[in-house]
Amino acid sequence: MNDGKTMAPPVPVQSRPPAGINAGAWLGGAILLAIAVLPLLVRNAFLTHLAIMVCINAIIVSGLSLLARSGQISLCQGAFVGIGAYMSVLMTLGLNLPFILGVAVAVLSAGLVAWLLGAIMLRLTGVYFVLLTFAFGQLVYLVFLEWDSVTGGANGIPGIPPASIFGFAFDGKPSFYCLALVLTLGVFLLLRAIYRSPAGHAIDSVGENAKLAExxxxxxxxxxxxxxxxxxxxxxxxxxxxxxxxNYISPESFNMNESVTLIIIMVVGGRKILLGPLIGAMVMTPLPELFRGAVESQNIYYGVALILMLRFLPLGLASLPSRSRRKQEVRA
Structure with missing residues (x-):
């Protein structure tokens, strides 16, 4: 019923674009694509080496980030890396098995050891779990160092054969970079599927509030x-x-310093964002080269960077696009 008053037309509500289809996501994808193809286009050996190490570190830290999302922090990730490395070498160099079987044994062995460790230690939480993983990491390092007949002791194992699949050897930096890039993409797609599954929702729920999840x-x-x-x-x-x-490994490659470095990469990149490990690896992997002339000061720079990150950007560099988007929404 019209009472003579003029009604104002409704104000149109601006529709929000679906999550994952925004300018920030497309820009981030374009940057990552450029980083992926740049080493292949430039053909610089040093740049390709850094890109390979970024991919490997991103793979390792993505697993550490998965555990952190469940509410636990491990100081023995370097030990699992070492177990995978030595098992793969024993299969390919010792038993002359194909590279694919060596990788499969490495993955299964490290996963089995992690499962046994969790079955024993996950009754504890918080700082107690962290201390136990620290002790386990030191124990594995001592095994690598003292078991000369298997690990080569302090001298390590040289002459490791290059990766080879169906007769094609990845013995050059560009070819190995392609292999590392494909495996990195595969790991991130696997984790993306897990995070969107009920198991991923359970991991996030436990990490946010374990008592409520239980x-x-x-x-x-x-x-x-x-x-x-x-x-x-x-x-x-x-x-x-x-x-x-x-083509060479030694116990020093898997000591406690390596585990701490992996945690720093995770914190800098962002532990609750899928691409956080990759971004952290891209930022932190080249730093040792920049500090090559000041090795003694490297840990100081790492510590300062970690403190600043925890203080001003606790969710890591990967959270910058979402933070800027939220600020724009608040202004709007």
């Missing part, structure tokens, strides 16, 4: 055990790639 019927210990097992298996894949890329 009250909702989610097995906290079972979820964290799954995350730790998969994290170890992914680290084993990264260890196998390191061994067959460098």
């Amino acid at each position: 009250a909702s019927g989610i097995s906290v210990r079972g979820t964290q055990l799954f995350a730790l097992t998969l994290s170890g298996a992914i680290a084993g894949l990264g260890g196998s790639l390191i061994a067959h890329y460098t």
Whole structure:
């Protein structure tokens, strides 16, 4: 019924674009695509080497990020990397098995050790779990160092054969970069599928509030055990790639400093965002080359960067696009 008053026309509501289809996502994808093809176009050996190490570090840290999303932090990721590396070498160099079988054994071995570790230690949480993983990492390092007949001791194992699939040897940097890039993409697609599955929702729920998740019927210990097992298996894949890329491994490559460096990469990139490990690896992997003339000060720079990141950007560099988008929405 019209009472004589003029009604104002409704204000149109601006529709929000669906998540994942925004300018920031397209821009990020374009940047990552450019980084992926740049080493192949430039044909610079040093740049290609850095790109390979970025891919390997991104693979390893993505597993660590998976565990962190479940609410646990591990200081023995370097140990799982070492287990994968040594098992792959023993299969290919010791038993003369194909590279694919060596990688499979490396992944399964590291995952099995991670599962056994979790079955024993996941009854503890927080700082107690972190301390136990620290002790386990030191124990594995000592085994690598003292078991000369298998690991070569402090001298390590030289002469590791290059990666080879169906007769094609990835013995050059460009070809190995293609292999590392494909495996990195495969790992990230796997984790993307997991994060969007009920298992991924359970991992996030346990990481956010373990007691509430348990009250909702989610097995906290079972979820964290799954995350730790998969994290170890992914680290084993990264260890196998390191061994067959460098053609030499030694216990020093898998000490506690390496585990701490992996955690720093995860924090800088962002542990709750899928591409966080890749972004962290792209930022932190080239730093040792920049500080080659000041090795003693490298840890100081790492520590300062970690403190600043935790203070001003706790969700990592990968959260910058979402933060800027939220600020724009608030202004609008």
